Amino acid sequence: MSSKFILGENQYGKAEVRVVKITRDSDRHEIEDLNVTSQLRGDFAAAHLEGDNAHVVATDTQKNTIYAFARDGVGSPEAFLLRLGEHFTSSFDWVTGGRWEAESYSWDRIQAHGAGHDHSFVRNGQEVRTAVLVRDGATTHLISGLKDLTVLKSTQSGFVGYPKDKYTTLPETTDRILATDVSARWRFKTGTDFSALDFNKNYDDVKGLLLEGFTEKYSHALQQTLFDMGTKVLEAHSEIDEIKFSMPNKHHFLVDLSPFGLDNPNEVFFAADRPYGLIEATVQREDANPADIAWSGIAGFC
Numbered sequence: 386m387s388s389k390f391i392l393g394e395n396q397y398g399k400a401e402v403r404v405v406k407i408t409r410d411s412d413r414h415e416i417e418d419l420n421v422t423s424q425l426r427g428d429f430a431a432a433h434l435e436g437d438n439a440h441v442v443a444t445d446t447q448k449n450t451i452y453a454f455a456r457d458g459v460g461s462p463e464a465f466l467l468r469l470g471e472h473f474t475s476s477f478d479w480v481t482g483g484r485w486e487a488e489s490y491s492w493d494r495i496q497a498h499g500a501g502h503d504h505s506f507v508r509n510g511q512e513v514r515t516a517v518l519v520r521d522g523a524t525t526h527l528i529s530g531l532k533d534l535t536v537l538k539s540t541q542s543g544f545v546g547y548p549k550d551k552y553t554t555l556p557e558t559t560d561r562i563l564a565t566d567v568s569a570r571w572r573f574k575t576g577t578d579f580s581a582l583d584f585n586k587n588y589d590d591v592k593g594l595l596l597e598g599f600t601e602k603y604s605h606a607l608q609q610t611l612f613d614m615g616t617k618v619l620e621a622h623s624e625i626d627e628i629k630f631s632m633p634n635k636h637h638f639l640v641d642l643s644p645f646g647l648d649n650p651n652e653v654f655f656a657a658d659r660p661y662g663l664i665e666a667t668v669q670r671e672d673a674n675p676a677d678i679a680w681s682g683i684a685g686f687c
């Protein structure tokens with residue numbers, strides 16, 4: 386019996402290019418700090434089948450392009466990825482698409498003597514900003530996001546009414562701590578005019594809405610709070626078609642202080658790090674276009 390083997394889907398590039406850009410037009414410096422991955426798609430059959438590298442834009446060249454483009458400034462992770470995608474697809478005929486991804490780390494000015502310092506910064510540990518661009522021929526998909534945005538509410542959360550079977554030990558509660566690390570990714574409508582979008586403003590606004598959504602209502606479950614958070618974003622942003630979440634339910638267990646003759650009226654908790662509930666869902670417009678190609682390769686979301 387003979388088998389024939391053919392080349393399936395493929396992409397390649399440079400992963401995790403760490404680039405820090407200091408803008409020093411004046412004594413008051415600005416910092417941009419990114420981790421960028423570039424992957425090209427197109428006709429790379431000869432490289433795989435024949436060892437012919439005529440189409441292989443070296444991963445080293447892709448890395449250098451990222452550094453060279455940073456010389457002009459980054460602006461926003463989304464704008465930076467759009468520039469890279471346009472460059473590679475327009476410069477090389479056989480590059481028909483690709484995937485470009487960035488994480489961006491934010492820095493605050495160090496407050497010294499009552500003012501933000503001109504050139505000394507402290508990493509803002511709140512969350513990591515993310516962006517993914519997928520180009521497929523004439524179609525462009527762009528997904529903004531964030532991860533590790535840790536939030537907690539100390540009341541206005543409960544969990545009751547769930548089915549009880551012989552394995553159920555969890556007591557119902559109408560007053561518990563709700564805590565999670567928000568990971569969210571929001572996809573812009575296909576065909577959005579990205580040149581008209583202020584991505585940094587968009588990011589700040591969506592993050593603000595997510596945080597507001599977390600606070601606003603009594604939470605009957607993290608699932609409900611997730612949906613509320615997503616709804617707020619879609620209501621306010623017509624350019625966004627869907628938002629996906631992955632959120633651990635970071636359990637806080639009341640400590641039994643009775644051995645020490647003390648009561649514990651919901652004040653002292655054991656913050657468990659594992660196991661944790663893991664709540665994942667998409668909130669989308671009813672008429673959103675399916676965009677599986679945009680999401681494939683993004684781990685940790687359903």
Ligand SMILES: O=c1[nH]c(=O)c2[nH]c(=O)[nH]c2[nH]1
Nearest residue numbers: 544555605606607608634662
């Ligand atoms: O918000 C919650 N959702 C659940 O699905 C769940 N399951 C559980 O044990 N506690 C919780 N809390």
